[in-house]
Amino acid sequence: MGLKRGVAGIVGFAFSIALAHAGDAEPSYCETHAADSVSSYLGGLIRLCGWSVGLSDSPTPVETPAVPPPPPPPQTQVFIVFFASGDMDLNDPAKQTVSEAVKAAMDGGFAKIHLVGNTDTAEEDAYVLSLARAQVVRDQMQLYGLTAATFDTVGKxxxxxKIPTPPGTQENLNRRVLIVLEK
Known part of the structure; x- marks a missing residue:
């Protein structure tokens, strides 16, 4: 009971000091700063006496648990090799594209290679031809030194x-192999 009376007396004393000086400043100053003065005075007195009642000059920061960032999306890079109609041989521009893909795979640390062969709607034995194109590109990549990668070779x-066409239509952009490099 004595502690409560002592604290009540201190609070009363602090308010009386604030009220005694209320006439010294404009009312807006007193309204905004009286509570700060009382809080500072009580906080200092409590620390001086060694009491612990939860008052301090500054609030204790609450640490929020760190949320880990989401994992980065898989990194991919795509190259396209084009073919002549009915053909599965690599011409010079196609070999250059395969060479660039091999360099990117080796330099970028890509471990998975997806090869997707395609045909246009005018080509005969389309599935067999599309798969053979993907296999030719895989063989060329291995010939250029890419042997540590895992290859997934499919024909579509x-x-x-790439360009929707009616059946029986030749389309250069549809005769292709997609080389998809993935980490």
């Missing part, structure tokens, strides 16, 4: 055209 025939 004309099922995923």
């Amino acid at each position: 025939a004309a099922s995923e055209p």
Whole structure:
């Protein structure tokens, strides 16, 4: 009971000091600063006496647990090799593209290689031809030194055209192999 009376007396004393000086400043100053003065005075007195009642000059920062950032999306890089109609041989521009893909795979640390062969709607034996194109590109990549990667080689025939066309239509952009490098 004595502690409560002592604290009540101190609070009363602090308010009386604030009220005694209320006439010294404009009312807006007193309204905004009286509570600060009382809080500072009480906080200092409590620390001086060694009491612990939860008052301090500054609030104790509350640490929030760190949320880890989401994992980065898989990094991919795509190259496209084009073919002549009905052909599965690599011409010079196609070999250059394969060479660039091999360099990117080696330099970028890509470990998975997806090869997707495609045909246009006018080519015969479309599935066989699309798979053979993907295999030719895989063989060329290995010939250029890419042996540590995991290859996934598929043929899609004309099922995923770059340019939709009616059946029996030749389209240069549909005769291709997609080289998808993935980490």
